[in-house]
Amino acid sequence: MALINDLTNDVQGIISKTWSTRKGQKVPSSDSVALAGGAVELDATFLYADLANSSKMAKELDRRIAAKILKSFLATTARLVRHHGGSIVSFDGDRILGVFTGSYKNTTAAKCALQIKYTVQEIIKPKFENQYDSVKKASFSISHGIGVDSGTVLAVRAGARGNNDLIWIGRAPNLAAKLSDFRKPPHHTYITATVYNKLDDPAKYGGKDKQNIWEPRTWTFLGDSISLYRSSWQWKP
Numbered sequence: 001m002a003l004i005n006d007l008t009n010d011v012q013g014i015i016s017k018t019w020s021t022r023k024g025q026k027v028p029s030s031d032s033v034a035l036a037g038g039a040v041e042l043d044a045t046f047l048y049a050d051l052a053n054s055s056k057m058a059k060e061l062d063r064r065i066a067a068k069i070l071k072s073f074l075a076t077t078a079r080l081v082r083h084h085g086g087s088i089v090s091f092d093g094d095r096i097l098g099v100f101t102g103s104y105k106n107t108t109a110a111k112c113a114l115q116i117k118y119t120v121q122e123i124i125k126p127k128f129e130n131q132y133d134s135v136k137k138a139s140f141s142i143s144h145g146i147g148v149d150s151g152t153v154l155a156v157r158a159g160a161r162g163n164n165d166l167i168w169i170g171r172a173p174n175l176a177a178k179l180s181d182f183r184k185p186p187h188h189t190y191i192t193a194t195v196y197n198k199l200d201d202p203a204k205y206g207g208k209d210k211q212n213i214w215e216p217r218t219w220t221f222l223g224d225s226i227s228l229y230r231s232s233w234q235w236k237p
Contacts, residue, residue, distance in 0.1 A: 024155070027087040027099050030166050033157040045105040045150040045195060046168070047086065048176040049077050049116055051094040052183050053140040060138050069128055069135075069142060070094055076119045080237065084112040089166065095180070097173065106150055106198040113146045113189045114203075114235035120144045120188075121234060147179025148191040150198070175221060179228070186232035187215075193227035206233055 017037040024040040033040055051073045057066040074096055078088050081098035085108060090097035100109045125142040128135045135142070153170030179190040196204070196214060206213040214229035 021154070026101050027089065028155055028166070030157060033155060033166060035157045035159075035161060038157055040155040041152060042101065042155055043150075043152050044172065045100040045109040045148060046153075046173045046176040047081065047098040047100065047109045047113055047146060047148050048173070048180040049073075049096050049098070049113075049146045050144060050177075050180040050183075052143040052145060054094040056138070056140045060140075061132075061134055065128075065132055065134065069124070072124050072128075073120065073144065076124065077116050080112050080115050080119065083237075084108045086112065089168070095177075097177075099168075104200070106148075106195045107200045107203045109148050109150075110189075110191055110195060110199055110203045111235060113148055113191070114231065114233055115237045116144070116146060117188045118234040118236050122236075143183060143185060144188060145180040145183035146189045147176040147182070148189070148195050149173075149175040149179070150192070150194045175226070178221065182230075184230075187230040189231045189233075190217075191229050191231075193229065196229045 019039050020037050021039040021041055024042045027042070027044070028040045051070060054066075054070065057069060073094070074091065077096050077098075081088055081096070084100070085102065086098040086100040088096065089099050098109070098112070120142065128142060149172040151170055151172040153168050153172055155166050155168055157165070158167045159165060175192065179192075182190050191214070204212060204214065213233040214231050217228040217230055219226050219228050
């Protein structure tokens with residue numbers, strides 16, 4: 001009965017608490033947001049990168065090899081996000097969430113996404129296939145998906161005292177995660193029109209003919225028609 005009372009009090013306490021919201025210019029640290037009613041409103045771009053076929057890896061490969069592939073993906077993706085001034089705010093199994101702020105957040109996130117593709121296709125995949133016959137002969141290829149969206153979110157500290165972290169409330173992180181699931185080779189990178197419309201030319205046009213590297217698409221998300229752009233291009237870091 002005591003546990004039921006504690007759980008009930010947890011929920012009622014959250015419902016009754018008045019929000020204390022402030023605007024932020026950069027990604028807040030967890031301890032800078034009050035656990036009880038604290039929130040930071042932030043305009044940011046979210047990059048969600050997802051390693052594909054992780055279930056098949058676990059089934060077909062030696063667990064130590066599968067773990068090395070996963071570690072390589074997460075380590076290189078995190079390095080690229082940080083290199084471009086982003087912050088890593090979440091690791092979720094075979095996924096990683098990066099957040100970019102500032103005047104060029106959309107361009108840097110898009111560039112980062114294309115460099116992640118280069119890293120997966122030109123470094124991780126060939127190195128593991130050359131090192132392990134089981135990877136070369138597997139029923140799948142090492143691959144990934146990336147979604148990028150931008151917008152205003154609310155950063156809220158959630159959990160219990162001593163065991164809590166920031167969660168992100170808003171369309172951008174959720175839609176970016178959904179887009180990372182698309183994975184239709186050779187198109188590994190999907191961005192929303194919100195991101196595309198803010199891209200600088202170097203992140204929009206490529207090749208000696210300066211062609212548009214993004215293809216328009218539409219998708220329905222929560223009943224709304226969303227304008228998207230996908231790319232098959234990659235960018236050497």
